[in-house]
Amino acid sequence: MATGQEQGGTAAKPLRADARRNRARLLEVAEEVFAERGPGASTEEVARAAGVGIATVFRHFPTKEALLEAVLVRRLERLAEEAQQLAEGRPPAEAFFDFFNLVVDRSPVKNAYAAALADAGVDVHAAVSDAGRAVSAALGGLLAAAQGAGAVRTDLEVPELTAILVGTCRMLQHLDGRPDAARRARQVVLDGLRG
Amino acid sequence: MATGQEQGGTAAKPLRADARRNRARLLEVAEEVFAERGPGASTEEVARAAGVGIATVFRHFPTKEALLEAVLVRRLERLAEEAQQLAEGRPPAEAFFDFFNLVVDRSPVKNAYAAALADAGVDVHAAVSDAGRAVSAALGGLLAAAQGAGAVRTDLEVPELTAILVGTCRMLQHLDGRPDAARRARQVVLDGLRG
Structure with a gap:
């Protein structure tokens, strides 16, 4: 029973x-x-x-890895909460682009956690899968609203948007210590996303 | 004497x-x-x-590493030659975007060489520096011509363009096996580059 x-x-x-x-x-x-x-x-x-x-x-x-993993999960949960707050408190275009920039700005620290866990042999993807799914769902909600408002190109879906975030973080990592060049590189992506 | x-x-x-x-x-x-x-x-x-x-x-x-390094250098030299040919044989906008796509399309193989060399303890950046500089110079020439023709935004310089190439390759790597999503992600960057 x-x-x-x-x-x-x-x-x-x-x-x-x-x-x-x-x-x-x-x-x-x-x-x-x-x-x-x-x-x-x-x-x-x-x-x-x-x-x-x-x-x-x-x-x-x-273990130390369990602590690192919990901090990383907490960071992702908070990111999903912040997406929710942006969705509720801001116009769709602003909410979408603010969240995009938030993810990019937080990525160096996130990557440091992920690298430390990977070095310790932890399957990071599996470890954060629930929290990662919550962030993806939040991203999908912000994307759909911004597309509905005509602010973001309508041919984009969450998988490529996620890849674009990953790639943008890699761009900025390449320009570490060159803030003006990093700002211009980011602007290329932001302009390319617009509807 | x-x-x-x-x-x-x-x-x-x-x-x-x-x-x-x-x-x-x-x-x-x-x-x-x-x-x-x-x-x-x-x-x-x-x-x-x-x-x-x-x-x-x-x-x-x-050594095996010397052979790998020579192949990688030869690939980069050929890329610089192809940039030169594009610059001479095509309108500036077409030459620039064709070269951008060529670099992106070749990057998985290039990264495999670079990873094998790095695994063998070779300082890849130093090993290919002359050939890398030739590619950068060719890229700068194509960029300036495309900007002069009004086809590419004028605020871009070679360092951020290089970072954008690196980031775009990372995007597509993330979308390996999803060609439609990869095409859309690449289009976001190409559209963002336009003047």
């Missing part, structure tokens, strides 16, 4: 409210520490910055 | 005409073998395909 299966299931026990808050606070501190010292910073540094013992960190995140 | 210095200098002796021809023929065969079997193909396979002994290959290219 359904009820019995649910009670006896193997699903992870939901975290109590205070455990959830502790976990969220640790993630927040970890993100700050990694932002400051790079994803190579140690779990000990995160524990010290959070003012807790290392055992507390390991209770929530059994 | 100048003449004495030249005679006694340490500069490499120029290859005789037949040695030059043999080297060029080996490079041609090597490129075909690598194109068919990937840059992992062995020097022995190249020798066999060229119908010469392995000693002959090693006389021209002391």
Whole structure:
């Protein structure tokens, strides 16, 4: 019976409210520490910055990779939330292009996390798949609204838009330290996207 | 005296005409073998395909890396020659966009060579610097002519155009196996480049 299966299931026990808050606070501190010292910073540094013992960190995140992965997932979840806020609070064209620029601006840090996880042998794509799908869905919503408003070319779909984001991030990485050239390169893509 | 210095200098002796021809023929065969079997193909396979002994290959290219590097340099030299031919034989807009597409279409093979060299510890950038500069110069000439003809936006310079090429190649790599989406993504960049 359904009820019995649910009670006896193997699903992870939901975290109590205070455990959830502790976990969220640790993630927040970890993100700050990694932002400051790079994803190579140690779990000990995160524990010290959070003012807790290392055992507390390991209770929530059994390995350094689990912590990095959780920070990356949290960043993607936040990105999807921000897309939602833009969709609700801004005209479609502005929402779309603001989000495009937000993703591009955040990509160097995201790539640093992804590289650190890949170096540790983690299948990053699988690790962030749910959060990644949420971002893709949000992107699709912003794209459709901007196309409906005549602000973005109508022949584009989410897969190529995602590839265009990836490629634009690669362009800007190539122009690291040359902000004027980077601005002009980005403008080429933005103009090409317009309807 | 100048003449004495030249005679006694340490500069490499120029290859005789037949040695030059043999080297060029080996490079041609090597490129075909690598194109068919990937840059992992062995020097022995190249020798066999060229119908010469392995000693002959090693006389021209002391290591597998030297051979790979020479093939990559030859590809870049040919690209610079093709840019020159386009500049001389086509209207500026057509020459520029044809060359842009040529570079993008050739990039997967070029990247495979560069990755094989990097894996072998070769500083690829340094290894191909002369040939790379020739391609950049050719690209600059095509860009200036296309801008002069009003076909390409005038705010672009060679560094960002190079970055745009790199980023476009990354886009298409992301869309490998999805030719329709790849065509649309490329079109976004081409339209963004127009003046």
